[in-house]
Amino acid sequence: MAENTNRGESLLFLTDEQVRKGIEAMFFAYRGFTADPDRILEGMDYGRAHHRAVHFIGRSPGTTVSNLLAVLGVTKQSLNRVLRTLMEDGLVEARVGRVDRRERHLHLTEKGGVLERQLSEAQRARMRSAYRAAGPAAVAGFRQVLEAMMDPAMRAHYGRLKEGGP
Amino acid sequence: MAENTNRGESLLFLTDEQVRKGIEAMFFAYRGFTADPDRILEGMDYGRAHHRAVHFIGRSPGTTVSNLLAVLGVTKQSLNRVLRTLMEDGLVEARVGRVDRRERHLHLTEKGGVLERQLSEAQRARMRSAYRAAGPAAVAGFRQVLEAMMDPAMRAHYGRLKEGGP
DNA sequence: TTGGAAAGTCAACAAGGCTGACATAAAATC
DNA sequence: GATTTTATGTCAGCCTTGTTGACTTTCCAA
Numbered sequence: 001m002a003e004n005t006n007r008g009e010s011l012l013f014l015t016d017e018q019v020r021k022g023i024e025a026m027f028f029a030y031r032g033f034t035a036d037p038d039r040i041l042e043g044m045d046y047g048r049a050h051h052r053a054v055h056f057i058g059r060s061p062g063t064t065v066s067n068l069l070a071v072l073g074v075t076k077q078s079l080n081r082v083l084r085t086l087m088e089d090g091l092v093e094a095r096v097g098r099v100d101r102r103e104r105h106l107h108l109t110e111k112g113g114v115l116e117r118q119l120s121e122a123q124r125a126r127m128r129s130a131y132r133a134a135g136p137a138a139v140a141g142f143r144q145v146l147e148a149m150m151d152p153a154m155r156a157h158y159g160r161l162k163e164g165g166p
Numbered sequence: 167m168a169e170n171t172n173r174g175e176s177l178l179f180l181t182d183e184q185v186r187k188g189i190e191a192m193f194f195a196y197r198g199f200t201a202d203p204d205r206i207l208e209g210m211d212y213g214r215a216h217h218r219a220v221h222f223i224g225r226s227p228g229t230t231v232s233n234l235l236a237v238l239g240v241t242k243q244s245l246n247r248v249l250r251t252l253m254e255d256g257l258v259e260a261r262v263g264r265v266d267r268r269e270r271h272l273h274l275t276e277k278g279g280v281l282e283r284q285l286s287e288a289q290r291a292r293m294r295s296a297y298r299a300a301g302p303a304a305v306a307g308f309r310q311v312l313e314a315m316m317d318p319a320m321r322a323h324y325g326r327l328k329e330g331g332p
Numbered sequence: 333t334t335g336g337a338a339a340g341t342c343a344a345c346a347a348g349g350c351t352g353a354c355a356t357a358a359a360a361t362c
Numbered sequence: 363g364a365t366t367t368t369a370t371g372t373c374a375g376c377c378t379t380g381t382t383g384a385c386t387t388t389c390c391a392a
Contacts, residue, residue: 013302019290020225022297022309026199027218028320029312031239033192047347052193059186066369073197078349080371102358102369124185130314131188134307136179141300141307143188146195148296154194213378232338244380246340268338268389 022145036122045089049074049082051119054108057092058116062105064097071157091115188311202288211255215240215248217285220274223258224282228271230263237323257281 012018037051056071057063065083069076083106086092091112097103108116131139150158178184203217222237223229231249235242249272252258257278263269274282297305316324 013305014294014297016290018305019293019297020286022293022305023199023221023289024225024324025309025312025316026196028324029315030192030196031320032316033189035317049348055189059190064369065371074348075350076370077351077372081348084371097369100359100369104370120186123189124182126315127185127188128180130311131180131185133314134310137303138307138310139179139184139188141304142311143191144300144304145296145308146191148299149195149292150198151201154197158190158194215379230338231340240379241381242339243341243382247379250340266338266390268387270339 032126033123036126037119040119040122045085049078050086053079053082053086054091054112054116054119057106058108058113058120061107062095064103064105065094066103068106073154086112198292199289202292203285206285206288211251215244216252219245219248219252220257220278220282220285223272224274224279224286227273228261230269230271231260232269234272236319239320252278 034048038048041047041051052072053068056068060067063071065076065079069079072079083092083094087094089111090109093107093109093112094104095107097105134142147155147158200214204214207213207217218238219234222234226233229237231242231245235245238245249258249260253260255277256275259273259275259278260270261273263271300308313321313324
């Protein structure tokens with residue numbers, strides 16, 4: 001309570017209350033963020049974990065299993081369960097590496113691409129609408145704060161995707 | 167691909183690529199957002215669900231179970247399991263309503279307050295550091311975009327907390 | 333007095349995390 | 363060439379946190 005006696009207006013955004021509001025904004029916004037894809041996936045045999053896999057494979061075609069593991073931050077057992085069903089259902093294809101044949105390079109099939117676009121379209125619609133409502137300056141700020149909030153290891157993955165893929 | 171032929175620079179922030187980057191920023195940032203409290207909670211018998219309950223009870227002392235249900239967006243069975251352990255462990259107290267004695271008004275005990283502050287402190291430290299790194303203008307934009315991303319029902323809960331209490 | 337809302341409880345289940353142990357193939361190293 | 367390391371896959375089992383459905387108790391309000 002008495003920790004923030006700073007009333008210089010330039011630091012008002014560091015007020016305890018402001019920071020708490022930011023925390024709650026993240027919580028509520030994340031729910032909106034996942035709501036549309038979740039709705040699409042319920043009824044299918046898939047969940048949020050499948051969405052994430054399909055998203056990042058679509059983003060970086062040919063990515064390896066271990067790279068995906070690092071990006072998603074889960075165990076290989078957990079990811080494997082997801083990838084297995086996606087491959088069984090013909091949404092994802094694993095091609096043996098040509099230079100290193102231990103590696104499996106992951107690609108979306110045509111069918112997988114259809115689902116990816118369906119999910120992505122819904123999520124992008126909401127994001128685009130939020131962007132439009134807030135305006136370009138707000139979007140820049142949004143991205144800056146989020147980037148500063150990431151763990152350094154995650155920021156590396158985020159940045160790598162910036163450039164466009166392997 | 168051919169959907170965004172708009173090259174008017176004022177709308178560049180609505181580029182498909184920009185929107186996708188925003189989606190990934192949310193994903194990676196949310197992991198950072200929850201990482202510190204998660205670390206504290208592992209080893210205790212609690213998880214993220216307990217954190218959320220303790221957070222919102224601390225924010226709105228005296229809130230009812232059904233209000234908490236609406237804010238958290240889970241089923242009462244799921245919340246009940248969490249509240250039961252918190253009450254058994256003496257972190258949360260449920261007081262029978264004075265005007266409507268069916269209602270239970272939830273409060274943190276002293277012990278509950280200690281945990282709340284511990285978790286909150288960790289999470290606020292990260293948020294504050296991100297705020298500091300990004301600056302006041304970015305923070306305003308961050309909040310605007312997040313708010314626009316929420317479902318209307320969630321935005322109502324978010325706004326109510328703005329004013330300060332029940 | 334009675335209907336219905338608020339709260340709590342029991343049971344069963346699913347998704348999606350986790351650990352540990354182990355198997356295989358292929359690359360890298362000695 | 364033999365050995366070690368790496369990438370991947372798989373089995374088994376556990377935990378948290380979500381779900382639905384059925385049911386009870388309490389008690390406000392019409």
